[in-house]
Amino acid sequence: MDVERRLLDIVVIGGGPAGLAAAITARKAGVESLLLIERDNGLGGILHQCVHTGFGLKRFGQEMTGPEYVERFIREFEALKIPAALNTMVTELTRERRMIAIGEPVGLIEIEAKAVILAMGCRERARGAIGIPGARPAGVFTAGAAQRMLNIEGLMPGRKVVIVGSGDIGLIMARRLTLEGAKVLAVVEMMPYPGGLTRNLVQCLQDFKIPLHLSTIVTEIRGKQRVEGVTVAQLGEDGKPLSGSERVIRCDTLLISAGLIPENELSQGAGIELDPNTHGPVIDQDMETVVPGMFACGDVAYVHNIVDWVTADGETAGCAAAQLVLGKRPERCAPISVRPGEGIQCVMPQRFTCLASERLVLSLRPNMIARDVKVNIKNETGKVIHTVLRKVVRPAEIFDMKLPVEIVRECKELYIDVMP
Numbered sequence: 272m273d274v275e276r277r278l279l280d281i282v283v284i285g286g287g288p289a290g291l292a293a294a295i296t297a298r299k300a301g302v303e304s305l306l307l308i309e310r311d312n313g314l315g316g317i318l319h320q321c322v323h324t325g326f327g328l329k330r331f332g333q334e335m336t337g338p339e340y341v342e343r344f345i346r347e348f349e350a351l352k353i354p355a356a357l358n359t360m361v362t363e364l365t366r367e368r369r370m371i372a373i374g375e376p377v378g379l380i381e382i383e384a385k386a387v388i389l390a391m392g393c394r395e396r397a398r399g400a401i402g403i404p405g406a407r408p409a410g411v412f413t414a415g416a417a418q419r420m421l422n423i424e425g426l427m428p429g430r431k432v433v434i435v436g437s438g439d440i441g442l443i444m445a446r447r448l449t450l451e452g453a454k455v456l457a458v459v460e461m462m463p464y465p466g467g468l469t470r471n472l473v474q475c476l477q478d479f480k481i482p483l484h485l486s487t488i489v490t491e492i493r494g495k496q497r498v499e500g501v502t503v504a505q506l507g508e509d510g511k512p513l514s515g516s517e518r519v520i521r522c523d524t525l526l527i528s529a530g531l532i533p534e535n536e537l538s539q540g541a542g543i544e545l546d547p548n549t550h551g552p553v554i555d556q557d558m559e560t561v562v563p564g565m566f567a568c569g570d571v572a573y574v575h576n577i578v579d580w581v582t583a584d585g586e587t588a589g590c591a592a593a594q595l596v597l598g599k600r601p602e603r604c605a606p607i608s609v610r611p612g613e614g615i616q617c618v619m620p621q622r623f624t625c626l627a628s629e630r631l632v633l634s635l636r637p638n639m640i641a642r643d644v645k646v647n648i649k650n651e652t653g654k655v656i657h658t659v660l661r662k663v664v665r666p667a668e669i670f671d672m673k674l675p676v677e678i679v680r681e682c683k684e685l686y687i688d689v690m691p
């Protein structure tokens with residue numbers, strides 16, 4: 272079989288908001304030889320199924336639905352005449368930035384690129400990943416699959432629903448299903464605090480009087496052909512179900528909203544180092560991974576709450592990849608690694624490799640709820656070199672902090688702690 276071979280400056284893998292922003296920025300910076308590859312039959316990624324509002328507040332100062340938000344970028348992408356291979360999937364990627372793509376319009380092609388921008392998004396954790404015992408009746412869906420059924424295919428996943436997990440997708444689906452006439456009987460969350468953004472807790476649960484049960488798990492799915500109910504139990508302080516706390520909620524549908532993880536197959540195949548905390552690639556301030564010329568942006572780098580930051584990441588990656596291929600890259604420094612300390616679940620980027628800008632930005636996800644905290648930056652000797660105060664930190668909300676470059680210049684490593 273003849274395989275078409277191509278040599279390009281930049282290939283973007285994934286046509287969601289991250290990939291679109293990266294491609295648009297690279298083209299505006301002057302990159303001509305550019306291709307975006309998307310396995311779906313259209314651009315826009317996950318946002319087409321997110322018909323609720325809550326997008327674009329930061330970016331455009333207005334509340335938009337997912338499709339409205341992404342449409343603006345699709346129009347700009349098309350106006351710039353950036354080539355896109357739709358219905359085409361990248362199946363293999365090597366460390367040398369060679370890839371195999373297979374698709375309806377292109378057949379099998381082998382591409383070598385001077386820079387690759389990974390923008391493949393994330394995937395949902397399914398039932399298997401959270402280990403709920405019981406049979407396998409119909410009526411168990413991930414929240415994202417149910418969202419697609421309802422918003423794209425116009426199908427109702429069920430009528431009497433229990434949702435496991437209080438992340439944003441679960442909360443949004445609780446409201447969406449209620450608006451479509453289903454009864455959402457409960458959202459159960461194993462942690463002692465909710466997983467989603469405060470605005471979603473208020474607008475999706477409290478406004479509709481949907482009960483949220485914290486420190487609670489589903490211990491069994493009941494039913495043979497179709498879900499007939501679930502058994503839930505309260506967790507004790509030792510994290511185990513309290514005996515006698517079990518009760519059955521009769522329902523016909525169980526939605527699982529147990530978190531998202533970056534889409535990692537291609538990154539792993541290319542030998543890119545992954546961060547065990549974000550589950551995505553280790554990145555620097557330019558969204559460049561540890562493999563030179565390979566960038567990662569959007570949810571493939573780490574799972575974001577807000578799409579506006581996904582767009583910003585894509586722009587950073589697109590700009591840096593363009594600088595690389597156009598020979599305009601600022602001078603690099605010896606890598607300075609950044610590690611999460613006490614109170615921090617993950618920190619992005621995980622290293623700085625360039626100190627050319629006056630301020631460096633860190634994005635932090637805390638692992639606790641606390642008020643009036645000090646966020647301390649320490650160097651490799653444990654000395655606190657910078658402190659900022661924050662009113663509230665919550666695991667559901669990533670926050671940014673700016674670091675003056677001067678304080679980082681002499682450091683080899685940085686550790687970030689949150690102290691109540």
Ligand SMILES: Cc1cc2nc3c(=O)[nH]c(=O)nc-3n(C[C@H](O)[C@H](O)[C@H](O)COP(=O)(O)OP(=O)(O)OC[C@H]3O[C@@H](n4cnc5c(N)ncnc54)[C@H](O)[C@@H]3O)c2cc1C
Pocket residue numbers: 284285286287288289290308309310311315316317318321323324325326327359360361362390391392393415418439440443534537568569570571574575576577578579581
């Ligand atoms: C259900 C849900 C609700 C949300 N609600 C909000 C909200 O209210 N407000 C808000 O600001 N944010 C919200 N978000 C977050 C935001 O939508 C996401 O963070 C953002 O869309 C991620 O963009 P992305 O480009 O990284 O990934 P995606 O949009 O997932 O795009 C990735 C693309 O890559 C393609 N792809 C993957 N692998 C390959 C491959 N091998 N070859 C070719 N193509 C590939 C996929 O088909 C997909 O189109 C929500 C997210 C979800 C999932």
